[in-house]
Amino acid sequence: MRLDLRSNCTPIQKFQFNMIEMLIGQVPGPIEVMTYRRDFWGKPMTDCFDEAMRKMTAWTKPEVELIAATVSRANTCNFCYTSHKAVTVLGFDDELVEAALNDPQTAPVSEKLRAALVYADKLTRTPDDITKADINALYDAGLNETAITEVTYISFCFSVINRFANTFDFDLGQGDETKRTARFLYHMGYSTGSLPG
Amino acid sequence: MQVKDYGVYEEQSLHTVMQAIPNVMSVYKAVTSSAGESTTELRQGIMNYAINPTPELLRELPETLQSFVHKVAEESYKITDHDIHGLRESGYPDDFIFEITSTAATGAALRRFRAGIEALAE
Numbered sequence: 001m002r003l004d005l006r007s008n009c010t011p012i013q014k015f016q017f018n019m020i021e022m023l024i025g026q027v028p029g030p031i032e033v034m035t036y037r038r039d040f041w042g043k044p045m046t047d048c049f050d051e052a053m054r055k056m057t058a059w060t061k062p063e064v065e066l067i068a069a070t071v072s073r074a075n076t077c078n079f080c081y082t083s084h085k086a087v088t089v090l091g092f093d094d095e096l097v098e099a100a101l102n103d104p105q106t107a108p109v110s111e112k113l114r115a116a117l118v119y120a121d122k123l124t125r126t127p128d129d130i131t132k133a134d135i136n137a138l139y140d141a142g143l144n145e146t147a148i149t150e151v152t153y154i155s156f157c158f159s160v161i162n163r164f165a166n167t168f169d170f171d172l173g174q175g176d177e178t179k180r181t182a183r184f185l186y187h188m189g190y191s192t193g194s195l196p197g
Numbered sequence: 198m199q200v201k202d203y204g205v206y207e208e209q210s211l212h213t214v215m216q217a218i219p220n221v222m223s224v225y226k227a228v229t230s231s232a233g234e235s236t237t238e239l240r241q242g243i244m245n246y247a248i249n250p251t252p253e254l255l256r257e258l259p260e261t262l263q264s265f266v267h268k269v270a271e272e273s274y275k276i277t278d279h280d281i282h283g284l285r286e287s288g289y290p291d292d293f294i295f296e297i298t299s300t301a302a303t304g305a306a307l308r309r310f311r312a313g314i315e316a317l318a319e
Contacts, residue, residue: 002281003291037292040231041299044223051220076274119313127312132319145317152313153218159306160224166273167298 001029002168005036012197024184025177029079029170030161034194045160046193052157054189058147061186062091063113067154069101070117074124077162079170084158086182115141116151123155211248211307214314221310228300234293240300246270247304248311261287262297269301 006017013035020027034042053064065088072080081101088097100107104117115138123130138148164170172178215222229240239258246254247270255263265284268276284294 002278003295005295007291036295039227040233040296041224041228041303044220044227048218048220048224051218123309123313127309130312130316132316135316135319148317149217149314152310152317153221155313156218156221156306156310159309160302163269163273163302163305164298167269167276167302169276169278 001032001171005032005168008037009035009195010197013195016195016197024180025175026171026173028083028177028181029165029168031193031195033161033164033168033170038194038196042194045157046190048153048157049161049190049193052150052153054191056150058144058150059113059116060091062088063116064150064154065186066092066097066100066109066113067116067120067151068158069097070104070120071124071155071158072162073101074121075159075162075166077158077165079165079172080158080162082172083178083181083185086178087185090182090186112142112147115143116147119148120151120155123152124159210315211311214311215307217314218310221307224303225307228296228303233296234290235296240296243297243300244304244307247301248308250305250308261289266297266301269298270305273302 006014009017017027017032017035020031034046036042038046053068054061056064059067065084069081069084069088072084085097085101096108100109100114100117104114104121107114107117109117119134119138122134135148143151211225212222215225225244229244230237233240242254242258243262243266246258246266250267250270255267258266261284265276265280268280281294285291
């Protein structure tokens with residue numbers, strides 16, 4: 001971590017950081033960065049993550065995690081790619097996840113999800129090239145307007161946090177921290193991203 | 198002669214797009230209008246560049262920040278300890294670095310959000 005993001009935390013936030021460290025082994029970078037001066041950015045950003053990743057209506061939990069890992073790969077963010085790949089394998093078969101992330105075009109998933117992965121990858125890499133034809137391809141694959149908006153929303157959320165992870169050099173840890181964080185995210189969700197106090 | 202005000206056009210267009218998800222609008226408002234170490238004018242300039250990364254908009258930013266803002270928005274995987282040290286050596290406190298990073302990252306993400314929502318609305 002390139003900035004000391006716990007320098008201004010309150011005693012209540014410090015207590016929560018300690019609890020997370022006991023539970024996971026370390027405090028994941030996104031929690032530190034969304035807690036630091038939370039009114040400036042972290043609190044509204046946490047609301048976005050909670051809504052996009054756990055209050056979606058068109059996609060399942062492993063599906064949104066796979067989309068998040070795809071966006072993170074397109075943004076060349078190893079921290080988020082590795083972290084959300086680890087969450088995805090809690091709901092999908094390992095080999096399926098590996099194949100889908102290696103090449104969204106040939107992902108061995110439903111036509112609807114494959115189209116979403118291709119769109120998320122292109123939107124993240126080359127946003128200026130997105131046209132109505134890309135949207136029509138999504139409709140053809142069975143997505144409706146809500147499903148497309150939700151994929152676009154995930155791309156927004158991860159295009160933000162990927163840049164933080166790269167800029168401040170979030171740490172994946174040395175041991176089982178990634179797996180423990182993945183289990184925490186899968187079961188507990190994103191609403192606790194910005195610690196109150 | 199009628200002069201098209203692209204600045205106003207951009208602002209209105211972006212707000213229309215953000216209405217699709219009110220929480221996205223909240224993030225935008227937080228990073229562009231909250232009080233901080235950096236001025237809201239500077240953050241609006243960074244936001245404008247990150248959403249529409251042209252050399253002209255980059256040149257409107259202070260020279261000492263141009264490389265860092267560009268990297269956060271366009272190629273954040275290239276950022277190293279050296280970039281952060283450079284900003285500190287130029288006299289920028291960590292809160293300032295945090296604020297401009299938040300703004301550039303949010304702007305780059307909004308560029309993608311807007312591309313998707315506008316194509317959907319066509």
